[in-house]
Amino acid sequence: MSTTEDLGLALGLVYRSYAKASTTVLDELPGGTRGYHVISDAVHGRAGSQVQLAQRHGVNKTVMTYLVDDLETAGLVQRRPDPADRRNRVIVATDRGRELWERVQERLREVERHVMAGLTTEEQNLFCGLLTRVADHANQTDPTADPCAVGKDIEAISGSGDRDPVS
Amino acid sequence: MSTTEDLGLALGLVYRSYAKASTTVLDELPGGTRGYHVISDAVHGRAGSQVQLAQRHGVNKTVMTYLVDDLETAGLVQRRPDPADRRNRVIVATDRGRELWERVQERLREVERHVMAGLTTEEQNLFCGLLTRVADHANQTDPTADPCAVGKDIEAISGSGDRDPVS
DNA sequence: TATTGTTATACTCTATAACTATA
DNA sequence: TATAGTTATAGAGTATAACAATA
Numbered sequence: 430m431s432t433t434e435d436l437g438l439a440l441g442l443v444y445r446s447y448a449k450a451s452t453t454v455l456d457e458l459p460g461g462t463r464g465y466h467v468i469s470d471a472v473h474g475r476a477g478s479q480v481q482l483a484q485r486h487g488v489n490k491t492v493m494t495y496l497v498d499d500l501e502t503a504g505l506v507q508r509r510p511d512p513a514d515r516r517n518r519v520i521v522a523t524d525r526g527r528e529l530w531e532r533v534q535e536r537l538r539e540v541e542r543h544v545m546a547g548l549t550t551e552e553q554n555l556f557c558g559l560l561t562r563v564a565d566h567a568n569q570t571d572p573t574a575d576p577c578a579v580g581k582d583i584e585a586i587s588g589s590g591d592r593d594p595v596s
Numbered sequence: 597m598s599t600t601e602d603l604g605l606a607l608g609l610v611y612r613s614y615a616k617a618s619t620t621v622l623d624e625l626p627g628g629t630r631g632y633h634v635i636s637d638a639v640h641g642r643a644g645s646q647v648q649l650a651q652r653h654g655v656n657k658t659v660m661t662y663l664v665d666d667l668e669t670a671g672l673v674q675r676r677p678d679p680a681d682r683r684n685r686v687i688v689a690t691d692r693g694r695e696l697w698e699r700v701q702e703r704l705r706e707v708e709r710h711v712m713a714g715l716t717t718e719e720q721n722l723f724c725g726l727l728t729r730v731a732d733h734a735n736q737t738d739p740t741a742d743p744c745a746v747g748k749d750i751e752a753i754s755g756s757g758d759r760d761p762v763s
Numbered sequence: 764t765a766t767t768g769t770t771a772t773a774c775t776c777t778a779t780a781a782c783t784a785t786a
Numbered sequence: 787t788a789t790a791g792t793t794a795t796a797g798a799g800t801a802t803a804a805c806a807a808t809a
Contacts, residue, residue, distance in 0.1 A: 661792060
């Protein structure tokens with residue numbers, strides 16, 4: 430019998446498996462895994478403002494301030510003024526940040542293969558493709574949107590009789 | 597262009613998307629998402645001891661003590677003495693825990709469909725199947741194994757010249 | 764008036780250390 | 787001696803509140 434009949438359970442298991450396997454590669458970076466993801470966004474020119482970054486990576490904007498501080502101190506990213514809106518700080522990668530990203534990226538490909546070792550190479554590509562589409566869909570859904578909207582959909586489906594699952 | 601060329605980034609995005617979408621369903625449970633997963637293991641008779649549960653769900657055994665305390669107080673699980681080793685407390689589900697699990701489980705299926713809305717139904721099944729296999733593989737890999745073993749594999753592949761990605 | 768980013772502060776979660784009981 | 791579980795304590799991570807600058 431499978432030990433994971435639940436999507437959330439399986440996601441958590443795989444997420445932790447990846448986190449553990451990538452530790453040796455990412456723990457030396459400022460901000461660890463999250464720091465790498467911010468650098469990654471900066472390298473691809475999709476970082477945007479700090480608030481946008483914070484929303485995309487699921488943390489408070491104050492946390493992003495500290496993280497960008499560390500990344501900037503390490504010379505990996507830069508805060509740039511946004512000509513269109515002087516309140517924003519656009520986060521861009523430095524040359525050093527780009528070089529670091531490329532080096533780390535190669536080692537992470539090995540980590541990914543290790544995590545997905547239970548699948549054939551073809552299946553790995555298929556899985557990555559599907560996962561990416563789910564992720565992109567989640568990313569498209571406006572991160573600033575009211576989180577309750579999702580809950581409302583679900584409540585409308587399942588009814589209001591069992592709102593309190595405990596009592 | 598895709599916003600997620602990286603497995604870890606995509607996993608994080610999907611994981612947070614699921615966490616956000618399941619909030620309304622799971623936040624009222626003791627221990628939230630993790631509490632539900634422990635109940636789920638207990639319902640399926642695969643919970644085992646508290647240490648085993650802690651390892652499977654990626655937390656310290658002390659955290660599991662507190663969590664099981666809350667679940668037991670809520671009447672959802674029970675600590676049972678293990679005849680084979682009196683040090684162990686085997687965690688089993690109560691009738692109430694089983695009922696709760698079934699109710700929540702139905703609502704979570706809707707959440708899952710919402711998270712995977714970017715895929716067709718066939719693709720959703722395919723994705724879940726592959727994800728489950730990756731998760732089972734991660735679960736099989738002895739959770740007590742030395743985490744450094746993974747790092748050693750990776751270092752052997754990528755060489756030792758760039759151990760410090762920053763300087 | 765609302766939003767971005769910053770700082771100081773408070774809170775939540777988790778781990779460490781020390782202990783008992785069992786093996 | 788080593789491990790499961792518990793408790794008290796300390797630490798890491800994160801959010802809240804208040805503020806200045808900008809829209």
